[in-house]
Amino acid sequence: MYGSATMIVLSIGNGVNGFMLDPSIGEFILTEPNIRIKPRGKIYSINEGYEQFWDAATSEYVQSKKRPKTGKPYGARYIGSMVADVHRTLVYGGIFMYPGTTEAPKGKLRMLYESIPMAYIVEQAGGLAVTGTKNILDIVPKSIHERCPVFMGSKDDVQDVIDLYKKHGL
Numbered sequence: 001m002y003g004s005a006t007m008i009v010l011s012i013g014n015g016v017n018g019f020m021l022d023p024s025i026g027e028f029i030l031t032e033p034n035i036r037i038k039p040r041g042k043i044y045s046i047n048e049g050y051e052q053f054w055d056a057a058t059s060e061y062v063q064s065k066k067r068p069k070t071g072k073p074y075g076a077r078y079i080g081s082m083v084a085d086v087h088r089t090l091v092y093g094g095i096f097m098y099p100g101t102t103e104a105p106k107g108k109l110r111m112l113y114e115s116i117p118m119a120y121i122v123e124q125a126g127g128l129a130v131t132g133t134k135n136i137l138d139i140v141p142k143s144i145h146e147r148c149p150v151f152m153g154s155k156d157d158v159q160d161v162i163d164l165y166k167k168h169g170l
Contacts, residue, residue, distance in 0.1 A: 005020055005021065006020070006021035007019065007020050007021070007031075007087075008021075008028055009032075009035070009087065009090070009121060011120060011121055011124040011125075013124070014124075015034050015035070015124055015125070016034070016035040016036075016090070016121055016124045016125040017030055017032060017033050017034065017035065018030075018031055018032030018033075018035055019031065019032075020032075035090055035091075035125050036125055036126050037089070037090055037093055037122065037125045037126050037127040037153065037154055037155075038092070038093030038154055039093075039126075039154055039155050039156050040093060040154050040155075040156040040157055041074075041089065041092055041093025041094025041095065041153060041154045041157055042072075042074055042075060042092070042093065042094060043074055043075045043076075043077050043088070043089070043092055043093070043094035043095075044062065044065045044074045044075075044076060044077075044094055044095050044097065044157075045076075045077050045078050045079075045085045045088070045089060045094065045095065045096045045097065046058075046062060046076075046078060046096075046097040046098070046099070047078055047080065047098070048062070048076070048078070050101050050103075053101035053102045053103050054099055054101060055099065055100070055101075055102075055132075055168070055170055056168045056170075057132060057161065057164040057165045057167070057168045057170050058097070058099045058132075058161075058164075060164050060168075061097075061160060061161050061164050062097075064160070074094065082096070082098070082109065082114060082118060083118075086118050086121070086122065086152065086153075089122070089127075089152070089153040089154075090121070090122065090125055090127075093153065093154040093157075094153050094154055094157060095151060095152070095153035095154060095157040095158060095161070096150070096151075096152050096153050097150065097151050097152075097161075098149065098150040099132065099149045099150070099151070100131075100132075100149040104147070106146075106147040106148060106149065107131075107147050107148055107149040107150060108147060109147060109148065109150050110145055110146065110147055111136070111139060111141045111146050111147065111148050112141055112144060112145075112146070115129075115136050115147075115148050115150050116136060116137065116139075116141075118150075118152060119135075119136040119137050119150075119152055120137065122152045122153065123137060126155065127152060127153050127154055127155055127158065128152065128153070128154075128155050128158035128159065129150070129151070129152035129158070130151050130152070130158060130161070130162060131148050131149045131150070131151070132149055132151060132161060132162070132165040132170060133162075133165050133170065136148060136150065136152070
């Protein structure tokens with residue numbers, strides 16, 4: 001991630017670590033060892049401009065976070081950059097969503113170079129990453145630009161989405 005600082009978040013199959021660039025020596029320094037995503041967060045991240053095109057499970061989930069029956073509502077944060085939105089989800093917990101819509105039933109994020117790499121990082125940090133009905137890491141892509149819906153982040157938040165997909169028979 002590039003910004004006021006440059007960071008690499010990396011997993012080689014045994015957890016997730018964050019390395020910050022130290023420009024004075026030109027090296028990346030381990031600054032965030034063993035990143036773990038919280039089981040439940042307080043933030044949801046989705047482009048609400050597409051709400052009219054969502055399926056019933058996604059609509060119900062977002063409404064449950066905006067207007068919960070008990071407790072405080074989740075905060076809505078959406079940068080529009082998957083890397084930045086997922087990074088925030090890793091750090092603070094919660095859920096990042098890019099669902100399928102009536103206009104794009106398979107979603108817009110590409111599996112091979114967007115969904116699967118981020119799902120790997122999220123799951124290595126203790127979270128979940130699903131399409132709503134399937135674990136993203138269980139999908140075998142059939143083409144280089146194949147797309148899939150995405151719900152990833154804190155285990156309990158993503159499980160809520162899975163439960164709603166089951167409830168709605170999707």
